Structures are given as structure tokens and as C-alpha cells.
Amino acid sequence: MPHNVTRRSVVAQLGALTSLIGMARSRSAFAGSIGRETERLVSRIDTLSGALRGELIPVNDWRNGINELLSSVPVAELMQGLDFERLAARTGFADLGVSTATIDFGFNEKKRLNFLPKLFAVDTxxxxxxxxxxxxVSAHLPLAGAFRLRQYDQISRNEHSLTIRPTVDRRITSGDLSSIxxxxxxVHWFIAEEPSYTFDVIITGLDDQEKxxxxxYNLDILAAKANPDGSLTAPRMEVAEALKKYG
Ligand SMILES: [Fe+2]
Incomplete structure (x- = not known):
């Protein structure tokens, strides 16, 4: 991926990116009742994500840009814009793992977003x-609640395991963005300490040549082997087995 947009603030360049990729979304595309700030935020996330998809910016710029954008709007305002109460009631909680809902911003169906917006609900x-x-890639903004978050670099993988290196182990609450x-x-792992929700920005199909x-890759991290260089080799798990042990 080219590194031609590695400036201090990716967000400051959004106007230029918008005209480069021709994906500016007119206000009329937003037919729903989301607030003006949320509408602007979604539009900017969309432009930034379009730039990543179009290989105009590298993943690190996308991660920094998402962080900057989601820090620019108070969480309470975003929750109001998302109609959080209604969305959370619809999503509920799962007995194991998470319950998720795709967020419909009320866009014209023909104008597909460059990212998938979701709500994740995770009970205590x-x-x-x-x-x-x-x-x-994805980014996750806790809206309510608290998690213990652990993250790891992915160093290598094979059909049985992933070799990973710990990077993050911290408690996160409302407004503490994380991304991959x-x-x-x-690699990430969130354990909810109380009923918790995240707003997720997800981009799949980065390489459209991939099948x-x-x-x-669900991982049995508690069964990982420690390597001499500080990395861990964690066995892969099937979903049902992983939910039983970790969900
Ligand atoms: Fe994930």
C-alpha cells in the first residue's frame, strides 16, 4: 500500500481525499434523523475508509484518522445520533459472547458505505x-460499560496456530477507542466488566484478490506456548469451543 498520505493529521487532509476519490456524500444521502454532528462524523469516516479501500492511505493513517474523528464528537452526542436506547433494546445480550446489530443510518440504499457500522453488546x-x-481492519469505541482489553501483534500463522506478541492490556471505558x-x-480480546456496548467500524475485503x-482466527490464548523471544504461539479453536471457554 502506498504511503503518499503520511501527514501529521490524516483528518486535516479529508477534503483533499474526498475530491481525490470522488466519494463525497451529499447531505441529502442521509434520510434518517441522525444529528448533524453524527452525520458529519459518519461522512468523514466513510471518506477515510474509502481512501483506505482505494489504497490512497496506509492502515496506520486510517487508524490514526479514525481515532481523531471519533475523539472529535462527545460519546453522548454519538449515542444520541445512533438512537442508542432503541438500538440497544433491539440488540439485547447473548448468553455467551456478544450480540451485534448493524446500524442503519437511514442512507439511500444505493449509496453504500465504505465501512460496516455495528453495535456490539457484551454482558457482564x-x-x-x-x-x-x-x-x-476494525475500530471499536466503547459507548457504555467497561472492558479489560488485550491486544497482540500477529506475527505469523498456520493452519493450527497463530504466533502473536502482547501489545495492550488495559481497562477501557466510554470513549477509549481501540483499533486493529x-x-x-x-488480535484482540475484550472481557466486559459490566453491561457494555461498542460502536464498531469494520472494513472487510481489503484485498479483493483474496477468495x-x-x-x-479464534485463539486459545490461555493454552498458548511462550517462546524464548517473548512471543506466544496460540492454538486456533472452532467457534463453539472458543465460546464455551472464553465467551
Ligand atoms: Fe475482531
Whole structure:
């Protein structure tokens, strides 16, 4: 991916990116009742994500840009814009793992977004089970609640395991954004300490030459072997087995 837009603030360049990729979304595209700030935010996330898809910016710029954009709007305002109460009631909680809902901003159906907006709901003690990814990136903004978040770089993988290196282990609450790169911080694991929700920005199919739009690798991190260089080799797990142990 080219590194031709590696400036201090990617967001400051959004206007230029918009005209470069011709994906500016007119206000009339937003038929719903989301607030003006949320509408502007979604439009800018869309432009930034279009730039990533179009290989105009590298993943690190996307991650920094998403962080900057989602820090620019108060969480309470975003929640109001998302009609959070209604959305959360519709989403509910899962007995194991997470319950998710795709967020409909009320766009004209012909104008597809460059990202998938979702709400994740995770009840106390439940988790977004430990997993790595390929051919996708994502960002996660806690709206309410608290998580213990762990992240790992993905160093290598084979059909049985992933070799990973710990990068993050912290408690996150409302407004503490996290994101994954294609290798950096690519594995994540969220354990909810109370009923919790995240707003997720997901981009799949980064490489459209790949057969599948994305892959998820569920990991048995507690059974990982420690390597002399500080990395861990964690066995891959089937979803049902992973939910039973970690969900
Ligand atoms: Fe994930």
C-alpha cells in the first residue's frame, strides 16, 4: 500500500481525499434523523475508509484518522445520533459472547458505505473472544460499560496456530477507542466488566484478490506456548469451543 498520505493529521487532509476519490456524500444521502454532528462524523469516516479501500492511505493513517474523528464528537452526542436506547433494546445480550446489530443510518440504499457500522453488546463477564483477523481492519469505541482489553501483534500463522506478541492490556471505558491493523494489534480480546456496548467500524475485503472477504482466527490464548523471544504461539479453536471457554 502506498504511503503518499503520511501527514501529521490524516483528518486535516479529508477534503483533499474526498475530491481525490470522488466519494463525497451529499447531505441529502442521509434520510434518517441522525444529528448533524453524527452525520458529519459518519461522512468523514466513510471518506477515510474509502481512501483506505482505494489504497490512497496506509492502515496506520486510517487508524490514526479514525481515532481523531471519533475523539472529535462527545460519546453522548454519538449515542444520541445512533438512537442508542432503541438500538440497544433491539440488540439485547447473548448468553455467551456478544450480540451485534448493524446500524442503519437511514442512507439511500444505493449509496453504500465504505465501512460496516455495528453495535456490539457484551454482558457482564461475557467477552469478545480472543481472535485474529486477515483481510480486514476494525475500530471499536466503547459507548457504555467497561472492558479489560488485550491486544497482540500477529506475527505469523498456520493452519493450527497463530504466533502473536502482547501489545495492550488495559481497562477501557466510554470513549477509549481501540483499533486493529493488518499485523499490528491485529488480535484482540475484550472481557466486559459490566453491561457494555461498542460502536464498531469494520472494513472487510481489503484485498479483493483474496477468495474470502475476511477470515477470523479464534485463539486459545490461555493454552498458548511462550517462546524464548517473548512471543506466544496460540492454538486456533472452532467457534463453539472458543465460546464455551472464553465467551
Ligand atoms: Fe475482531
Amino acid at each position: 463477564g461475557r467477552s469478545i473472544i480472543p481472535h485474529g483477523h486477515s483481510n480486514m 491493523g493488518e499485523e499490528d494489534d491485529n 474470502r472477504p475476511y477470515e477470523i
